[in-house]
Amino acid sequence: xxxxxxxxxxxxxIFIGLLATPLLLKRLAARREAGKAxxxxxxxxxxxxxxxxxxxxxxxxxxxxAPTLDHKLDHIMPxxxxxxxxxSVVDFDRDGWQDIYLTNSGEGSRNCLYRNMGDGTFRDVAxxxxxxxxxxxxxxxxxxxxxxxxxxDGFEDLFIYKWGRPELFRNEGGRHFTxxxxxAGLAPWINANTAIWFDYDRDGLLDLFxxxxxxxxxxxxxxxxxxxxxxxFEYAKxxxxxxxxxxxxxxxxxxxxxxxxxxxxxxxxxxxxxDLGHAGHQDLFIANDYGVSELYFNNGKQFRxxxxxxxxxFAPKSGMAAAFGDIFNQGEYSIYVSNxxxxxxxxQGNNLWVPKEGTxxxxxxxxxxxxELGVEMGGWSWGMQFGDLNNDGNLDLYLTNGYVSAxxxxxxxxxxxxxxxxxxxxxxxxxxxxxxxxxxxxGYQQKRVWINDGAGKFLDVARSxxxxxxxxxxxxxxxxxxxxxxxxxxxxxxxxxxxxxxNIVTPENNWIDFELEGTASNxxxxxxxxxxxxxxxxxxxxxxxxxxxxxxxxxxxxFGLGKNTQVEKAVIRWPSGKTQNIDHPLxxxxxxxxxxx
Amino acid sequence: MSQSSVMTPPLxxxxxxxxxxxxxxxxxxxxxxxxxxxxxxxxxxxxxxxTALAIAAxxxxxxxxxxxxxxxxxNLASAYITGISVGILVRSPAYWPYALCSxxxxxxxxxxxxxxxxxxxxxxxxxxxxxxxxxxxxxxxxIQWGNNLLPIVxxxxxxxxxxxxxxxxxxxxxxxxxxFLFAFLRSWITGDPWQAEVAPITGPxxxxxxxxxxxxPKTTVRTKxxxxxxxFCVAAAEFILRLDQVVYAPIFALFFVGPAANLIExxxxxxxxxxxxxxx
Numbered sequence: 058x059x060x061x062x063x064x065x066x067x068x069x070x071i072f073i074g075l076l077a078t079p080l081l082l083k084r085l086a087a088r089r090e091a092g093k094a095x096x097x098x099x100x101x102x103x104x105x106x107x108x109x110x111x112x113x114x115x116x117x118x119x120x121x122x123a124p125t126l127d128h129k130l131d132h133i134m135p136x137x138x139x140x141x142x143x144x145s146v147v148d149f150d151r152d153g154w155q156d157i158y159l160t161n162s163g164e165g166s167r168n169c170l171y172r173n174m175g176d177g178t179f180r181d182v183a184x185x186x187x188x189x190x191x192x193x194x195x196x197x198x199x200x201x202x203x204x205x206x207x208x209x210d211g212f213e214d215l216f217i218y219k220w221g222r223p224e225l226f227r228n229e230g231g232r233h234f235t236x237x238x239x240x241a242g243l244a245p246w247i248n249a250n251t252a253i254w255f256d257y258d259r260d261g262l263l264d265l266f267x268x269x270x271x272x273x274x275x276x277x278x279x280x281x282x283x284x285x286x287x288x289x290f291e292y293a294k295x296x297x298x299x300x301x302x303x304x305x306x307x308x309x310x311x312x313x314x315x316x317x318x319x320x321x322x323x324x325x326x327x328x329x330x331x332d333l334g335h336a337g338h339q340d341l342f343i344a345n346d347y348g349v350s351e352l353y354f355n356n357g358k359q360f361r362x363x364x365x366x367x368x369x370x371f372a373p374k375s376g377m378a379a380a381f382g383d384i385f386n387q388g389e390y391s392i393y394v395s396n397x398x399x400x401x402x403x404x405q406g407n408n409l410w411v412p413k414e415g416t417x418x419x420x421x422x423x424x425x426x427x428x429e430l431g432v433e434m435g436g437w438s439w440g441m442q443f444g445d446l447n448n449d450g451n452l453d454l455y456l457t458n459g460y461v462s463a464x465x466x467x468x469x470x471x472x473x474x475x476x477x478x479x480x481x482x483x484x485x486x487x488x489x490x491x492x493x494x495x496x497x498x499x500g501y502q503q504k505r506v507w508i509n510d511g512a513g514k515f516l517d518v519a520r521s522x523x524x525x526x527x528x529x530x531x532x533x534x535x536x537x538x539x540x541x542x543x544x545x546x547x548x549x550x551x552x553x554x555x556x557x558x559x560n561i562v563t564p565e566n567n568w569i570d571f572e573l574e575g576t577a578s579n580x581x582x583x584x585x586x587x588x589x590x591x592x593x594x595x596x597x598x599x600x601x602x603x604x605x606x607x608x609x610x611x612x613x614x615x616f617g618l619g620k621n622t623q624v625e626k627a628v629i630r631w632p633s634g635k636t637q638n639i640d641h642p643l644x645x646x647x648x649x650x651x652x653x654x
Numbered sequence: 655m656s657q658s659s660v661m662t663p664p665l666x667x668x669x670x671x672x673x674x675x676x677x678x679x680x681x682x683x684x685x686x687x688x689x690x691x692x693x694x695x696x697x698x699x700x701x702x703x704x705t706a707l708a709i710a711a712x713x714x715x716x717x718x719x720x721x722x723x724x725x726x727x728x729n730l731a732s733a734y735i736t737g738i739s740v741g742i743l744v745r746s747p748a749y750w751p752y753a754l755c756s757x758x759x760x761x762x763x764x765x766x767x768x769x770x771x772x773x774x775x776x777x778x779x780x781x782x783x784x785x786x787x788x789x790x791x792x793x794x795x796x797i798q799w800g801n802n803l804l805p806i807v808x809x810x811x812x813x814x815x816x817x818x819x820x821x822x823x824x825x826x827x828x829x830x831x832x833x834f835l836f837a838f839l840r841s842w843i844t845g846d847p848w849q850a851e852v853a854p855i856t857g858p859x860x861x862x863x864x865x866x867x868x869x870x871p872k873t874t875v876r877t878k879x880x881x882x883x884x885x886f887c888v889a890a891a892e893f894i895l896r897l898d899q900v901v902y903a904p905i906f907a908l909f910f911v912g913p914a915a916n917l918i919e920x921x922x923x924x925x926x927x928x929x930x931x932x933x934x
Contacts, residue, residue, distance in 0.1 A: 064722065072765045075758055079788035292696060373696070401789025402901050406747035428747045434790075471899035472850065479853025480803065489853070491846040 094521040101563055104508055105447030108523040108546065108558035116178045117171055119555045121531075122163030124198045124220070127280040132492035135461045136469070137277075138162070139529075140250060141220075142549035143201030143607030146536040147213045149186075150231030155536040155611050157547055158183070159555055160199035160217065164278075166192050168199055168217070173538060187234045188215060188226050197221010197246070197277075201532065201607030205254030205263045207304055209580040218249040218267055220277055227308070241302075241310050247273050248297050254602030255330040255339045256579045256632050257317075258357050262304035263579045263602070268325030268343060269297015283488040287324055288481035291373035293347035295485070296324035301360075318360040323348050327378045329604040331390050332586065334418050337634060339584045339599075342369075344376030344394050350408075354419070368413075368423045369394075374405040378606035382443030382452045383597045384430075384509060385411075388588055390597065392423070395438030395456060395606070399499050402470050406433040407456075431515045432456075432507050437499035440533040440606035444544045448566035448617030450594060451509035457530025457548050461493070462500030469496040501527040504548075528553040532608035537615060542568040542645065544615055549607075567618040570647040571627065573600055578632040578652055581612065585632055585652075589616050590625040618644055677820065678731040684816050685738050685866065688809060692858065695805070698742070698795070704752045705741030711756035712737030719764045732776075732872075733760060739777040739866060743859065744784070746792045755780040755792075763872075769920050773913040775873040782909040785902055794902055795859050806856060813865040822869040828882040829868055830855070832889030840896060854904075863904050873912055875919045884915040 094100040100107040112118070121142040123135075130137050141162025146155050154173035161168050168191055170183035183189035192198045197219040204213040212228040225241045226234040248271035254263045271277065272295065275285050287293035299319050302310035314320065323345040330339040334354055341353040341360065349370040353360040364370020374396040381390040389412050396405040409427035416422040427433035432454055435441075441456035461469070472491040476484055483489050504524050507515035519525075528550035535544045538557070546558040569589070573582035583602040588595055598614045618624065624644055629637040631652050642648050689705070692698040699705055716733035720726065740755045759780030763772040766779070784792050817823045837851035844851075854860060868874070868888060874881050891907035900906060 068719075068722075068761070069765055072758070072761050075754060075761070076783060076787065078754060079784065079791070083788075083790070372699070399793075401785060402793055404745050404747060404791065404793040433747045468899075471896075471901050472846070474901050476850050476853050478857035478859070479849070480806065480856040482803075483849045483853045483856065486849070489847045489849040491844075491850050 100521045106562045111559045112557040122166045124162045126277045133490045142531040144532045144534045144547045144549045145202045145609035146611045147204040162198040203603040206581040207263045218252040220248045251328045265302040267300040284486045287347040288485040290477040329379045331381045331599045344379040349373045378440045380604045386594045386596045388597045436502040444535045445617035448568045450619040451511040454507040456505040459502040459529040461498040463497045464495045467496040469498040534608040536611035567644045569644040571614045572649045574651045576652040586630045588628040592621045708741035708752040708756045709737030711753040715760040736777045751792045773916040775870045825881045825885045826864045828885040832886045836893035887911045
């Protein structure tokens, strides 16, 4: 070593400085966190909103129950029986108030339909309407539900996907529901964790996509073998099949997935649909657990899987939920996919797929900008939704998380990671998984509420705005529950209570809502897009038949306008292909629009 | 992971001069093949950019420090292996951990020296230190590449051939045999299925660990027997760490055992030298 002593000392100092870098960065992050608003009034001033949790006060006392599956899974039951707390928003009786349907998963447990009484309270009417008792022994248990007016009678019908027998209920004028599962021609058993209503062929009748998770030949209560786990943590293709039910009319459906080019056995956890390529048809995005996401371009006659070529389906992660949002107010949808991250063990990071500049249509390409925008780390992430929570004109992001919260002092992560990295012969057999023995797995996690500054950065303000719960969150749904021109948040929790976060938004910010009704298009107007232009900006939103994780937002589209009081125009592109311009729609109110003849 | 380039002359295979192949490039080529096959087949990398950053940071640091310390431009095979290993093993959504890990790894060779020897395997040091200091932003590759046996068989076979050529197969073999013995012992102690205990070694992290990290010529002891003993001790330390449910047990086992073995050898060497001097 020819180096002089001072140079060696200098080198040693630099070395120590580099070692200290992560600690300094941590300190800076802690300082930034400390600088955030500390109470509701500060949050209202600085971020334009805050939440109050009001579930109990509103009469919503739902607590999710998990299933008890085959005893061969007893040793890992909490991680297997870890889903089923779903939330979907609907105005089932067309009284102008948003109602909430919640799925339960204990054998014999009841699902709940909380009718919005319009006076700030809710009342469970599921039993009297005939859609509560759907988890009977031998029929499986609910995982989630989506609403869609498949018979175009003006009332939203209910599809419940289960680990078990799926159920379809026809809404009889908002007065009661009739079970029509068999007449519809649905499969007798699907272990599904996601479904969506959409009109893929634009014939004016809603079609239904159902995504299998476990293989459909598995009865989780009567296992023939313990080899029912994913064959790989990131490359598994032994999950459930996918179903695309084409609505034939008269209450009949035909399964056409293979004919339409959808043939996948990945472990689907979430599906969302929007016209990404502006081809006039809704494309399908599927977030898969244990593998890559899939993106199916739809030309109305055929689906084509383009995940790898568009960039969203190459690096495998653990897709938990998916949602679309025009986060840059450019009329283009970005795709958010939640994944798993656990400090020091598994850092997948969530994905925010943003369209690359200069690409569109068939040449559409995406890049993951989750890190750059600050929405990457969300723990063991589950459901999330985009929506303008503070009415400032930019879409924000609410994300819930947490897998199994049990013993706070003991973690299952060591054993989990040990097996998850193993060969398929090992990971695929539940008998090879060490017993959980009451240990937590990414439990008690802090949720995220990221507000969009409109300049390409999101800031997590969850604690500041009052989101401090640490339940094992699953689905997130947005709805204006009290018709105040804001988005309230419904969060379901596995083995936990449902949370209703009432949103208090600064009155300085204006808003405008659109409630669409199709005529030539499906009556629910699923797939209709409203493009709003104001103050030199534009924002696109699409009426969705399901998004996030086991969730469905309100039908109504909600736009924040910031301090602007004028809207230039709204351009509505109906699923039928018609385009409608509305000049100067009125802000501060719900604009009800019927598709023109 | 590192390969000797700072002090040791290149090894060359026997044969006609035209056919000579510098052994220092076997390992870099192999690890590059693993990276490319793994990524093109299974998308193991989050992005090429991060791996390229790790490699560039390692190479630039080596060039600068080599020039400062030795007054010449060093062969970069060692730095390349360190960089690419960091690029494969480190899992982080951010860019800076890749660069920082590579720079720390290479610098450790120059700063943490005893009697002219660096005592830590560079990438093992960099990764272990960052796992300790920045677990919220960094993890280590722990997932399977694909879900069938073929890639595993190919990598283990090729790796074994290469490591045999480099005359270090005994180190890998000792470790692997010890790992299995300790896995069964753990299974017996904890009551967990033996399949769960052997599962980690079927993953890609162990392939890199077994072929590149524990066999690093510069940070292993010299004698063949000593190398086997150290490999066994690494497996034994890993066994203890695993009983304590440390996720990256092999990384930390080598982090502790590797330098300890080197320090013991250095101490024995110095005693021997003193003894020789006194005798003379």
